[in-house]
Amino acid sequence: MEDIRCPVCKKSNPPGEDTCLFCGADLIPAALSISDTSPGDEVNEPQWLKDFREKTGTPDSALEDDSSKGTSSGADDRTPDWLRRIRDHNDQKLAGRATLSDSLVDKSSGVSPDAGQPPLSGEPLSSNPEPVNGSGLQDWLNKLHRLENPKNNPPDSQSFENTDLLMGESIPDPESGEPGGVVWENDSDGSEKILSDSLMAPQDIQKTPTGVDGEGLLLAVQPEQITEDSLTVEIGEYNSEPLDMGDPGPGLAAVAAGTVISDAEPESPSNRKDLVGRLSSILGGIGILKVHKAKSQESTEQEEKDIPQAQEIGSILDGADEEVGIPGDEIPEAINSDLAGRDSAALLDSQVEEGQEEIALADSLLDEPKDSLSSAEQSGSKELLEAEASTPDLPGSIQSEEFPAEFTPASSSLRSINLTDQQRAQAVVLQDLLSDELEPQVPPVKRSKIPNVLMRWIVGIVLIAALIYTIITAGETTLPSFYIPPMPQQLSFYNQVESLPQKAPVLVAFDYEAAFSGEIRPMAINVIEHLKQKSATIAAVSIVPAGPILAEDVYAAATPGNTLLQQTDQGEFINLGYLPGGLVSLREFALQPVQASTYGLQSAADGLSPWSQPALQGISRLSDFSMVIVISDSLETGRAWIEQVQPTLGKIPLLLVTSAQAGPMLNPYLFSGQANGVISGFPGNLVYEQLLNKGTSDPTAFLAYRTGMYILLVSMIIGIFLKIFSPAPTSPPQEKGNDDVTL
C-alpha cells in the first residue's frame, strides 16, 4: 500500500493514517464518483478515453459500477485501500442520516418540482429521487422548469434537515460530535455517495478517473460525467463561507444538490429565476458560463424582456453539445498554459502527477450545465440567462472571468480542433490581443524637458527687456518721416468730425475697460482734441462702470493745461455717467435718453441733472445730437450700439473708435452704412494723427509697439523652425504632469 500524501503539506504519511502526522490535516479525501455512466454512453466516448482505459487497464464496468452505485461496495481490487476504507467508514457513520437527492445533477434523478425556497429554520428539504430517464444531465434543469407547474409535481418524499451541510459548513458528527465529516446522500438506487466533505481542502478532493491524460484532462470531459459530486465539490471549493441563509431565495447548495424545497414555500416566477440564478452562480464561479442571477423582486414584465437574452445564450450553448474531448497535444500551448493557471487545472495536474487514479473533474461542469441551459431555452423557459455572471449577493461565490458570449470566427488552426466555448473564447481573446499589437500605435507627443512656466518666464523676460530698452532709447531715436495711406473708414471718420459745425452737440460713449487704456486712450484723446477744435459740446456716457471716470481722464488729457486733478477749463463737457443694465439700458437710453440718465457723474456733487446744463438744452433725443462716437474695446459693445442705438439716430453719423481686435469685425458695418467711420488700433491712431497733421505724438509708444510686434513675429518663426527641424519623437517619455512644452 502506498503512502498517503498530505494534500496540504504534501508530505507522505503512512498508510492507514486519517490525519497528517506533520500538519494535522485530514487525509480522508472526498471520493468523487462519476455516477450513472450508462453502458450506452460508451458510444459517445472519445477514442482517446477508450485508449486511456485500455492503456491503464481500467475496465469500463468498474468505473460504471463504481459510479452508478456510488458506494464502497462496488470497489474492486483496483480501488485504493484508502478509498475503500473511507467508503466503509462513511457507510457506517452516516447510515440512517437523511440524504440529499441528487436529482438535480445526477442523471438518474430530477429536480423536485417544489424547489423554490430553502428551509430557513429547520424547514425540511426534500429530495425527490426519480428514475433515470436516460435523457442525460439536461433533465435536471428541465425538471427545474417543472417548477412552473407545481400541480404536476408530487411533494417531496424525503427531506434534508440540515442545509448547512450544503453550505460548506462543518457537519457535526453524530457519533463524536465533532464538526466536519463527510456528507452522504442517497442515490436513486438507494446507495450512498459522498456528497461533500466540508473540512477538506479543495485540492483534497479526488474524482473518479474518466480517461484523462496528463495534458488534456480539463478538456476531455464527457457531459455525462458530470455528477452532483463534482458540482458539490465546486461549491465547497469556491464557497468558503456559508451562504446567507437569510436570503429568501433557494439555497445554492440545495439547488446544486438537487434538493427539493418544501411545498410550504410559495411558488413564484421570482423564485424560479432565483433558483436558476443561483445555479448560474455555481457555473459562474467555476468560470464556465455566466448566468445572470435574476433579481428576486423584479417584475414579470422585466422577466419577459429578458427572454430574448436567454434564448441567445441558449443558442450559443447549443453549439457546445458536441464532444469536447481533445488530446492534450492538440491544445494550443497558449490555451493550455492559460488553463494551467486556473486553480482547478493546477489541482488536476497535481493529481495526475501523483499517479492517482481518481482525478478531479472540476471543469467537467463546463458542458453539462450548458447543455441543460440549452435545453432550458428550448423548452421555452423564462429563466433569465445571460452571458454575464453577477452574483454579488451570493456570499463566497467567486466572480468568473468574463468571456464573450459571441465568438468571432476563429482561425483555421482553432477550427481544426474541438474546443469548448470557454476555450474558444479564450482563444479569441488571445487573438484580439495579438491583433491589437499589430495595429499602428499613435506616437506620443514628445514633450520638452523645459517646463511651461520656465518657457513663459523666458518669453516674458525677452519681451519686457526689449520694450524697456526701446523706451529708454526712444528719446534718442528720431523716427523717419513716413506716410501711411489712410483706409476709407479712417478717412471717413476724419471727414465726419471735420464737417461738424461749431458748438455742435456730440455724444461720446466711453465703453472700454481700463485694461485697454494703453491702446484706446491715445485714440480717444486725439478724437476729443479734434472735437474741441470744432468747439463741440461733448456729452459722455458709458455702460461700463469705469467708463465715466475714464472719460474724465481722457477729457483732461485732451485739454491743454488740464489734469484730472486740476481742470481749469471744464468747457462744454458733460458726463452723463454710468448706465446700469448693459444692453437693456442702452436700448432705453436710445429711446429716452433723458429718463435713462437722470443722474450724471456730477449729480452726486451738485444735485443737478446733466440735462439741465446749458450745453444740453434742447436735446431730448439722441437724434438731437450732431454725432455719436462710440469708443469701445470689444465687438459686442460696438455691435450693441450699432444695433440698438443706430436705428434711432436717423441721419446722425455713428463713428467707432475701437481696439485692434474689434476693428476688423466692425468694418462690415461701415460698408453697410450703419457706421460712418472706424478707427482701430495703434495703426489707426497713427493715420488719424497723420490726418490731423500732428505727426507722431508719442514716438516712444510707436517704437515699443513695433518692437513688440517684431518679437511676436520672431517667436512665430522660431516656432516654425522648431517644427521643421525638430527630430521625430523616438521615445515616449511620459513625464509627470502635463505642463511641458516643446522647445
Next chain:
Amino acid sequence: MKISIAAIFAIAAGLIVLIGFVYPLPVLTEISTYFLSWAVVVAGVATLVGIINLIGVHLRKPFRHQNRDFYSPVLIASFFITLVIGLWLTPADKSFQHVVTSIQVPVETSLLAILSITLLAAVVKLFRMRKGLMLWSFLISAVLFIIFGSGMLVIVSDRSPLSNWIAYLNIIPLAGARGILIGVALGSLMTGLRLLFGSDRPYDG
C-alpha cells in the same frame, strides 16, 4: 404645450418690444420703454445682489477649515474702503477719480500684458501641438497681418503698387468678419424666436 403664466408675460413683453422696434408707434414705444425701465431696475438690483453675495463668500473664506483664502480680507477691506470714500467724496470728486484710475488702469493693463506674454509663449508652442493645412494657413495669415500692422511698411507710399496689394488683402478679414457676423445674427435670431415661441424658458428656472 403647457404654458405658464410667467411664459405668457415673457412672450407678451418680448413681442411688444419687438413690434415697437419694428413699428415705432407711440403706444408701443411707450409700453416698450416701461418694460425696458423695469428691466434696467431689475438688472441694477441683480448687480447689488451679486455684490452682496460676493462679499458673503469672501467673508466666509478666511474662516474655513480647509483652503483658507487670506486674500479675501484684502478684497473685503478694499471694497469697504472704496465704498465709504465714494459715498463720502462722491464719484464726482477729482481726487477720488484720480485714485481709482491710478490703481485700476495699471492693474488691469498689467493683467493684459501678462496675457500677451502667455499668448507669445503659445505662439512658439503652437507649431508643436497642431499639424495640417489649417496651421499653415493660420501661420501665413498671421505673419502677413503682423507685418502689415507692425508698422514695417509705413514707408510705403500710397503710390506704391504694394499699397494696392495691401488694400486687396484687407478684403480677406472683411469677408471673414462678415461671415462671423451673419452667423451671430442667425444665432441671435433663433434664440429670440425660441424665447418668443416659448421653447426656451429660462425664467421657469
